[in-house]
Amino acid sequence: MGRGKIVLKRIDDSMIRQVTFSKRKKGLLKKARELSILCDAEVGVIAFSGTGKLYDFASSRLDLFLIFPSLKVNLFYSMLNIFP
Numbered sequence: 001m002g003r004g005k006i007v008l009k010r011i012d013d014s015m016i017r018q019v020t021f022s023k024r025k026k027g028l029l030k031k032a033r034e035l036s037i038l039c040d041a042e043v044g045v046i047a048f049s050g051t052g053k054l055y056d057f058a059s060s061r062l063d064l065f066l067i068f069p070s071l072k073v074n075l076f077y078s079m080l081n082i083f084p
Contacts, residue, residue, distance in 0.1 A: 014050075017050065018049075018050065021049055021050065025047055025049075025055055028045060028047070029045060029055070029057045032044075032045045032057050032059070033057065033059070036059030041059070042059055042060055043057070043058075043059045044056070044057065044058045044059070044060075045057040045058075
């Protein structure tokens, strides 16, 4: 027996929303890492929290965000312009 379906809508309570983001982010990054290991695939994930904090995962050995930290800042401001 599976879990019931949930309605996808914005969570109004900011504390519950942050906890949900944290849990789902952890699961998403875990799945990305598993996919890269199991399928020998190059996987990249970028997520911004509601407060604007950036979280990323890259399966490549060459992580450009570590070499060029300014890319994170530029990417963040670019995303702000794309998504109002």
